[in-house]
Amino acid sequence: MKNLKNKLKKLYPKDFEKTYGELVKIINDFKKKNPVLVKKQGPIFTQKDVVLICYADHVQEKGVKNLQTMQKFLHKYAKGFINKIHFLPFYDCSDIDDGFSVKDYYKIKTSYGDWSNMKKINKDFSFMFDLVCNHASIQGKIARKQLAGAKKYQDYFLIFDKKINTSNVFRPRTHPLLTPVKTSDGAKFAWTTFSHDQIDWNFNNPAVLLEMVKILLFYFSRGAKAIRLDAVAYCWKKSGTACFDLPECHILVQIFREVFRKVAPQAWAIAETVLPHERNIKYLGDGHNESHFVYNFALETLLLHTFLQEDATVATNWLNSISNNFGNETNILNLSVSHDGVHVIPAKGILSNAELMAVAKDSKRKGGKVLYRSVPGGKEPYELNITYPSAIWGIRKYLASQAIQMALKGVPLIYFNNLIGAENWSEGVKKLRLSRAINRQKFNYDELITTLENPNSRQHKIYYGYTKLLKARINEPLFSPLTNQKLLNYSKHILTIHRYNKNKHLIALTNVSGKTIKLNLGNLKTVFNKKELKNIINGNKYKLDSNILIKPYEVLWLK
Template identity: 40%
Template sequence: MSHQLEIIGAEAREGLHEHLRFIYGEDTATEVLPRLLRLIEHHLAGRAPATQRPMLRERLGPGDALLITYGDQISAPDMTPLRTLGEVLERQLGGLISGVHILPFYPYTSDDGFSVVDYAQIDPQLGSWGDIALLASRFRLMFDAVVNHISASSDWFQRFLRDEAPHHEYFIVVDPTTDLTQVTRPRALPLLTPFETPSGVKHVWTTFSADQIDLNFANSAVMLEMIDILLLYAAQGAEFIRLDAIGYLWKEIGTRCIHLPQTHRMVQLWRSVFDIVAPHVTLITETNVPHADNISYFGDGQNEAQLVYQFPLAPLTLNAFAAGDAGHLTRWAAGLEQRTTETSFFNFLASHDGIGVMPAAGILSQAEIGDLVERTLRHGGHVSYKNNADGSQSPYELNIAFFDALSDPNDTRENDTQKIDRFVAAQAIMLALAGLPGIYIHSLFGSPSDHSGVALTGRYRSINRKSGSETRSRRN
């Protein structure tokens, strides 16, 4: 380990050790640290570790904005979708956007990319790493790191199903008689899914669906695998890495299994690794939860995520237009503060997911949230629910195109100009707030709700995920 000591300074090394000690205990930390240092050295590839990190305010300015899109949103003959995307964006939006959040572009089996088969490969139907490199030469890229779960068809899980080491410990097996009522459920689906293995039926933790198998980060080998993947993304051109569903990462039976201290410390560990290998990379946490929980991922303002999603903005903006009263939105915005020069918000009104209503809890009353639910249904949308610990259900998100959420598509009393003006006004609010704006590609087009997509997939979220590729629709 002497060579590693020379490469990585004592202070950085001790910081890594302290993170590992907090998460795994002293014995495991001492055993794992040399492996982590070797992994870091591998990704440094002969470069010296970074001694300074560029300030966030130096990396982001008032002219920065990201477009959020799927890799197959735009297609053309004789060109891969990723290459087509780059060509069209440079031609049509050059100078207007500085970056692109390409939603998961890895091989997958469901959930429009969020059930990843192989973290290190590009879906061949989208293109190649060469196409990503070309995009990265033109735009600042955000990659998704779907860290909480992996596809049931992945090599890792298939090895688990064969009881093969070391993958037999990569996933979380729970006795189905265990009391799991305290666990926070973002879906109205079973938490455990049974699978046949040579050693018998195993009930495996599946937070989001039976095809999305939660990874066991209590196993330090999984942690090291994920750091390897994250550093690969940085090497392939990611300037922003979105930590999908990060709040659910650590499980501890008897707790809510969300926002646990080990989860925060894991993000801090990853931040420390990036500060050594790729300090230009910005971590952004995706936690569709009440505001106080959301901003907790800033840590102390220096040691955790640099960006968090501004989830309350969409429901509060919708409430302002629906009620004809911007009071809630104005008071909430007035109370926002940038904790440090090293943190900021990722502002958005629409994305590939629905409009989350949980972040508005405590700001809007239950009656006002109920009004948004009713409005969504009147305007032709759907509502997704989550299971509560007491057996009840609560609305989780509104599934509707934001254009239709603002204006009733069936209301013939308004002309298109009025509806467009309302939509543009909402976007102007988002763009005026401090932080990095993210514009969903369907907002760029003013797309209506895709009811045929819902009918085809049977999933409400498809209403806002219309693709330029029929292949993705069929696959889901």
């Protein structure tokens, strides 16, 4: 564990020996109790890995614990083509920020159920959980103890006697960074990055790191095979800096990765860092020492641009530039939207300001909400709140966008509302006075089932079209994150992904336009050494030397 000790020394030069000893004991105690988790078994990701992002109460029934209802829904509508469920924070929490203001990291919110419900779901799926490591609810146990003056907990959260200079601090929100709080010693100020109820942990205190490791290990014991390190780029604060994406944040991720290596080598460490791609990807470290995955947040806006302009040129060029930047232990999570909406900033530099503004205006025209931030000379969009089925309107067009996400190198992350084809929940925005609510609608079980099983409903067509693509994907080894990728440029209207491994090849063609495009399959002779190709989605066959007409928004996965 020499690497672990060296990393601790960088963060805690005065306390690293003691911290190291305590951390080793925590790790060894866990390994003795959970020997099965310690064994590494084959590759840590394959083409069968597909993650569904959802809330524990996304589907509801009156008088039934939410997790019981979710178990029933997921067993029927996700089992067989989705193998991991990312339950967004389901812990005991305050009413702020939909679960991300945690009061008790070890307890499930009562209305959702308990750990026995999770255990039943775990029979069909492995889990991805959030380690909400930057902040916790000010109403939580440890925060209340610190405010009450308990000596042991005095440095667990960032609380100051007086206001300090925070002018250099990067702000993701507009509320005041320092929130007045009452303590046993009188009025003070708490560091609250994301809301007045969410107080930031003090990672300068090594006891906080140890507390987070204990929580992490508990989640492993409850079926987690992937851990999202929520807002990890905000975790380290240093006076006079932006307190964001500091080198120490990378060291923290490296320490967590060492813990993964020792106790759960098959599990994924995921850094949730909303940054421009070139900075975001640095959280993969050297390919072995930081997170296994980062998010491809840039893809969210890039897909909207591609279908708005009916032009795959920018996407082709950029995706080519990142196609093979990964090793056997690192990769990328491809998503088109999350519970937070569409992140715009990660696409900055890939798309011009004018192109970003065009995407924002189109989203607004389709009923979405656009959040702007001030910049020198004006403003720029940083988040779009809209459902993807509303943003890319039209069933074939929408499914084409999702097919690209599935065909790209990496692991697809699918937000629940995407899978079922949910449209904008404008009523929720008014009801909750929250623009992000537009994509956070929860559903009545019976009503949702009726809609999904109605052959004439838009959601039925989206759901069954979506699952058809997923079933084709998980049964094709060339879609493994470990195979190679190259983007080809046969037409600006066709996004063409070449997936290959040694002498095996697959070409994924997606028409991103409303036009029928003629394509000479003879162009693919440099790829395929055969006379006939098969579309693995529907079984259709094509002669390699023929001309084909690709219909508007048609998807072909040719092998």
